[in-house]
Structure formats: C-alpha cells, structure tokens
Amino acid sequence: MVCLRDKTSFASMAFTLYTLIQTAILCTNAIAVLHEERFLSKIGWGVDQGVGGFGDDPGVKAQILNLIRSVRTVMRVPLIIVNSACIILLLLFG
Amino acid sequence: MDLPHQGYRATKPRARAAPSAGDSVLFDDTSSAAPGMNSQGFYTPAYNMAGPSNDMQGGTGVNNLFADPMASAAMMYGSSLANQGKDMVNKEINRFMSVNKLKYFFAVDTRYVLKKLMILMFPYTHQDWEVRYHRDTPLTPRQDVNAPDLYIPTMAFITYILLAGMALGIQKRFSPEVLGLCASTALVWIIIEVLVMLLSLYLLTVHSDLSTFDLIAYSGYKYVGMIFTVLCGLMFGSDGYYVALAWSSCALMFFIVRSLKMKILPSISSDSMGMGSNSKHQLRLYITVATAVFQPIIIYWLTSHLVR
Numbered sequence: 320m321v322c323l324r325d326k327t328s329f330a331s332m333a334f335t336l337y338t339l340i341q342t343a344i345l346c347t348n349a350i351a352v353l354h355e356e357r358f359l360s361k362i363g364w365g366v367d368q369g370v371g372g373f374g375d376d377p378g379v380k381a382q383i384l385n386l387i388r389s390v391r392t393v394m395r396v397p398l399i400i401v402n403s404a405c406i407i408l409l410l411l412f413g
Numbered sequence: 414m415d416l417p418h419q420g421y422r423a424t425k426p427r428a429r430a431a432p433s434a435g436d437s438v439l440f441d442d443t444s445s446a447a448p449g450m451n452s453q454g455f456y457t458p459a460y461n462m463a464g465p466s467n468d469m470q471g472g473t474g475v476n477n478l479f480a481d482p483m484a485s486a487a488m489m490y491g492s493s494l495a496n497q498g499k500d501m502v503n504k505e506i507n508r509f510m511s512v513n514k515l516k517y518f519f520a521v522d523t524r525y526v527l528k529k530l531m532i533l534m535f536p537y538t539h540q541d542w543e544v545r546y547h548r549d550t551p552l553t554p555r556q557d558v559n560a561p562d563l564y565i566p567t568m569a570f571i572t573y574i575l576l577a578g579m580a581l582g583i584q585k586r587f588s589p590e591v592l593g594l595c596a597s598t599a600l601v602w603i604i605i606e607v608l609v610m611l612l613s614l615y616l617l618t619v620h621s622d623l624s625t626f627d628l629i630a631y632s633g634y635k636y637v638g639m640i641f642t643v644l645c646g647l648m649f650g651s652d653g654y655y656v657a658l659a660w661s662s663c664a665l666m667f668f669i670v671r672s673l674k675m676k677i678l679p680s681i682s683s684d685s686m687g688m689g690s691n692s693k694h695q696l697r698l699y700i701t702v703a704t705a706v707f708q709p710i711i712i713y714w715l716t717s718h719l720v721r
Binding site: 333334335336338339377379382383386 | 594595597598600601602604605615616617618696
C-alpha cells in the first residue's frame with residue numbers, strides 16, 4: 320500500500336517530454352485561433368493599433384501584437400499538419 | 414704457418430659475410446626507399462608497408478595484404494565514403510546549432526570548476542562580477558571565472574539524476590523507470606524556464622548578449638544547489654534538508670541576481686533616458702528578481718519527494 324502511494328505521488332508531478340510537446344501544441348493553437356477582425360480589432364489589439372511610438376524600443380504591447388501576428392502567419396501550415404497527425408494518432412492509439 | 418691460415422680464415426668468413434651483408438644492405442635500401450615511394454602519393458599512409466614491398470619484390474612475393482587491387486580500391490572507396498558521411502553529418506548539425514559556440518562553453522579547466530563551485534555555494538565574498546571581453550569576444554571560462562559554462566550544469570544534472578536514484582533506493586522506492594521519469598521532469602523544467610526567460614527578454618526588448626546557451630547555463634547552475642541539498646537531507650535527516658535548502662537558496666538567489674544584473678539591467682550612468690524608461694527599468698528588475706525567486710521554488714519542488 321505504502322509503495323503504491325509513493326509511486327503515484329511521484330508520477331503525479333512528473334512531466335514527460337510528451338507533456339511538453341502537448342502543451343506547446345495547445346498554446347500555439349490558442350494563439351493561432353485569435354481572429355484578426357472579429358476579435359483582436361474589437362479589443363484594440365489589431366495590426367494597425369500596434370505600431371505606437373517610433374522610438375528605439377517598441378513597447379510591451381507592440382511586441383505582444385507582433386508576436387501574435389507572426390505566430391499566426393508562420394505557424395498556420397505546420398499547425399495544420401501537426402494537428403492532423405495528432406488527431407490520427409489519438410484515434411489510432413487512444 | 415698459423416698466421417697465413419688465420420689470415421686465410423680471417424678473410425674467408427668476411428668473404429662469406431659479404432653477400433649476407435650485401436643482402437641486408439639491399440633490404441635496408443628497400444625500406445629506406447619506402448618513404449620516397451610514399452611521397453609520390455599512395456592511397457593512404459597506412460598502406461605504405463604493403464605498397465613498396467609489393468613493387469620491390471617484383472614477382473617473387475604475393476604474400477602481402479593488398480595483393481588484390483580490387484580490395485585496395487574498395488578500401489579507398491570506403492574510407493572516402495566515410496569521410497563524406499562525416500562531413501555531411503557535421504554540416505547538418507551546424508545548421509541547427511553552431512558547434513563553435515558550444516565549444517566555447519566547454520573550454521573549462523579544473524581551477525575554473527573549483528572556483529565556480531565555491532562561488533555558487535558562497536557568493537558573498539566574490540568582488541568582481543563583470544564578464545571580461547577580449548576584443549569584442551567574451552573570454553573563455555578558462556580565463557574568466559565569471560563566464561558561464563555548460564560543463565558544470567551538465568555534470569550536475571547527471572549527478573542529480575544518479576543521486577535521485579540512490580535516494581529512492583535508500584527508501585526502497587526505486588525502479589528503473591523512475592530514473593527516466595526524474596530525468597525528463599528536470600529536463601522539462603529547464604526547457605520551460607529557458608523559454609519563459611527568452612519570451613520575457615523578447616517582450617521587453619532587452620538588447621543583451623544573453624544567448625540561449627547562456628540561459629541554459631544559468632538555469633543549470635541550480636542543480637549544484639540541489640545536489641548539496643539532497644546530500645545534506647540524506648545525511649542529516651529532515652532538519653539538515655531544510656537548513657541546506659535555505660543556505661543554497663540564498664546563495665543561488667544572490668548569484669543569479671548579481672550575474673544577471675550586469676547583463677539585463679542597463680548601466681545607471683545613462684542620462685539620456687526619458688520618463689518612459691522608468692517602467693521599463695522596473696520590468697527588467699522584476700524579471701531578474703522573478704528568476705531568482707523561481708530557483709528555490711523549483712529546488713524544493715524537485716527534491717522534496719526524495720527526502721522524506
């Protein structure tokens with residue numbers, strides 16, 4: 320009894336590399352799903368509202384908007400491929 | 414009568430010895446002529462013993478290794494193919510990470526490792542925290558004790574995994590898959606921490622020369638504290654564990670703050686900064702302090718289950 324409880328207490332906080340990959344895929348999906356004109360412009364995070372002052376350092380908000388826009392542009396096609404692979408694998412192997 | 418006999422006998426062995434000496438002189442000539450034959454550019458220097466002896470003895474001796482020209486040609490082709498494969502592998506690896514940059518982090522010696530371990534455990538007396546440069550390139554860890562390296566984090570990581578296995582074995586909770594689980598958990602935490610650091614440095618547009626490998630090095634230094642904590646917990650029980658945890662947490666927090674302060678926070682002597690930079694400065698300070706505070710949390714999280 321005691322050893323079983325200890326082993327599960329170790330395994331409950333254990334990460335595997337597969338968990339990390341799953342987390343990365345889910346986060347990238349979440350960023351890629353944000354629609355430009357239906358959502359981001361409504362809350363003031365559109366592409367035209369990002370470029371503020373032209374100092375040597377863009378602000379934090381401009382960097383975040385840049386990041387969201389570039390993730391959506393760059394990762395669109397690879398995400399399609401990776402998500403399809405994930406779906407097929409989950410259907411086959413549960 | 415003896416004298417002429419002796420003289421005759423003296424000459425005769427010499428005469429008999431002359432042809433054998435002549436034969437050995439002949440053999441000496443062939444072996445001394447071998448490098449001369451080689452300089453014409455034979456296949457590889459490993460075959461120099463076979464080649465000239467083949468030629469010198471002419472039709473007499475086919476009793477050597479590479480008599481068959483096909484075998485020697487095949488050997489040459491195989492070695493060139495191996496060289497091509499090696500070059501291709503090196504090129505592919507160089508596309509992902511530059512091996513030269515990685516070599517910089519492993520250029521350590523014993524004196525550096527000992528001093529760095531002492532600084533990690535007791536950083537309060539170390540005076541100069543600047544990373545020294547030499548004509549725009551940072552000095553290697555051999556010459557500068559403040560430079561980050563990847564040797565100590567790698568060794569400390571492996572030692573931590575072995576120590577975790579030993580600690581679990583002492584408590585009779587060991588099984589081989591637990592080792593792999595422990596290793597991947599620790600690795601995932603490193604990756605998460607480095608990614609969060611990179612993200613926050615990008616968001617705040619901190620123009621520092623902290624590369625990915627530097628961040629991996631700085632976040633790998635906590636394993637030294639973890640090893641010390643686990644050892645004290647195993648030797649002195651639960652009280653020793655908490656004392657060692659407090660000690661290594663304070664030392665590691667001090668070390669991280671002093672090391673990253675030079676790189677992340679701007680120098681104070683810039684008067685041209687406007688009012689908007691105050692929040693920036695504050696955010697950079699928050700990042701440094703948050704990194705430092707994260708270290709004891711993760712040390713406790715990864716070692717508490719090993720010491721009960």
